[in-house]
Each structure stands twice: as structure tokens, then as C-alpha cells.
Amino acid sequence: MESFKGESIIDFFNTFKTDLDCLEYLASIKWKGDFRCSKCNHTKFTIRKLNFARDCNLCHHVESPTANTIFHKVKFGTRKAFGIVFEMSATTKSLSSSQMAKRYSISRPTAWLFMHKVRSAMHSSELNPVVGTVYVDEFVYGGKENLKQGRSNNTKKKKIVAAVELDEKGGVKRAYFKRIDDYSSDELGKIFQSHISPEAKIKTDKWTGYKPLKKQYNIEQIKSNTSDFFQINTIIHQVKAWLRSTYSWMHEQNIEKYLDEYSYRLNRSIHKQSIFNNLIIKMMNQNHIGLQKIKISI
Incomplete structure (x- = not known):
């Protein structure tokens, strides 16, 4: 599946019309290289068309595209999750969790938690220090x-x-x-x-x-x-x-997460065409984060 490029929200939702479209996109990123079963290391598999999961031909362990990623256990739909990621990356200012909750018909705590998961992927790798x-x-x-x-x-x-x-x-x-x-x-x-x-x-x-x-x-x-x-x-x-x-308010221990979000967009402002896809890749390469790891309560 081709990488999504652009800043148009119309083009975005025309590309990702269903949860299945989003799962196919995640699968194309997760298994871009060779598949290797996480249980037995076997490399042969069958694709389950229901959700693009990989079924190992040897031990029949089934792994979904979202397993062991930030998208793991997203219960409000992958398409809504994609929409939140798009608005946090490709738009200029993003939205608060209250606004995002209304926009995608989910609860405010659910929006708050997922947005913090996205911000965790926006955190700098700190591998490219400033030299100028x-x-x-x-x-x-x-x-x-x-x-x-x-x-x-x-x-x-x-x-x-x-x-x-x-x-x-x-x-x-x-x-x-x-x-x-x-x-x-x-x-x-x-x-x-x-x-x-x-x-x-x-x-x-x-x-x-x-x-x-x-x-x-x-x-x-x-x-x-x-x-x-x-x-x-x-x-x-x-x-x-x-x-x-x-x-309107943020806990002191969380402010750096919001600043990471701001830095992520600013530092990639000349790459807005690919900023959504790059963030999705980072989220796919990061392990699942639960509420207990966010530390600060809602």
C-alpha cells in the first residue's frame, strides 16, 4: 500500500474510508521487510483478509497489525485513531482532548490517553544533536x-x-x-x-x-x-x-509531552507532505503504552 502524502483532510478520509483500510496500511508498514513469527521464527504465513493479520504456517500463531505497537488495544476504531494522528501531525495547531473527543465521538479520557500515546512517539530520539x-x-x-x-x-x-x-x-x-x-x-x-x-x-x-x-x-x-x-x-x-x-490546563509533569508535540510539527514543517506517514511508522516501532505508564492521572 502506498504511503499517504498530503495535508488535505478530504484526501485523507478518501484514502482511509474504513478501519480495514487503516489495518492494511499498518500491515504494509509492520511487515515491509520479511515476516518472522514472534513465537517460532518461521517465515511462511497466510494473510487473514478479515484484519490483515499474519497466521504463521508452522505454529499458527496469529499476529495482528496493531500487536505490540501503540495502536494495540485501540477500542474506538483504527480509522478514528488515524484521524487523531493526522490532526496532531499535519495540522498547524492540533486540538485539545475535549475537542478531539467531540470531533470523533469518543470520551474525553479516551482521547486524552490516546493523544498522550501519540505524543510519546513524537518525543525526539535525541540521536541528532544540534551542531550549528x-x-x-x-x-x-x-x-x-x-x-x-x-x-x-x-x-x-x-x-x-x-x-x-x-x-x-x-x-x-x-x-x-x-x-x-x-x-x-x-x-x-x-x-x-x-x-x-x-x-x-x-x-x-x-x-x-x-x-x-x-x-x-x-x-x-x-x-x-x-x-x-x-x-x-x-x-x-x-x-x-x-x-x-x-x-485550558495541564499537569506540570505532562507539559514536556505537549512541548514534544509542538517540536515534532515545527521541526518537520518543511516535510508536511510525509509527516503523517513518518509518525505512523514511529508509532508502529514503539511498544504498547498503557495508562499506568502515562503516570499522571486524567
């Missing part, structure tokens, strides 16, 4: 906004550090975010360890928390009120506006 020019800055989200300058220690606000990579023309290439507990070098160092190469040219403001990181990273500290910080300030403004306009 990157700006790092922190911001807070939540609680009452004020115009006071400096770093807020308000416990009601969620503290986040951002890293924005620029391309050769000064445009945004990639952006990553990490939730932090405070502004110490240990906490700020989380985003360096996950996403920034020691070879990168890094610019931060003059906060003392960055100074210990200079031992390992190429950091230049400059005043944050200069035009150099325009792009990262724009991204921070956009992500805060997106969070406010889409989600």
Missing part, C-alpha cells in the same frame, strides 16, 4: 502573567528551557524544550545533554547558571535584549500562545 548555531533561553508558563523582568521563581509557574537552532540564513531550523525545576546549571544542562553537541556554537544570556557548562560546551554569553535573540523569543511567544489557545 543554537540559542538557549528559559521561560515560564502558567499562572498569572506579569511584566516584571528577570527569572520568575513563582512555584505556580512551569519553568522551561528552550534551544532553537538557526539555519545559514538565520531562520529557525529546529527547536527543543525541557521542563526544569530551577535555573541551576544542572537543570539547564538537561537540554544540552539531550539535544546539543559540544561542537555547536551556543549563545545564551548572561545568567550565571550557564557558566559551569562552558567547560564542556562552546557558549557565548551576550545580553538577551539584543536582536540576536529575536528568533528564539518569537518561538517562545508562539509556543506559549499555542498552549494557552489550545489547552
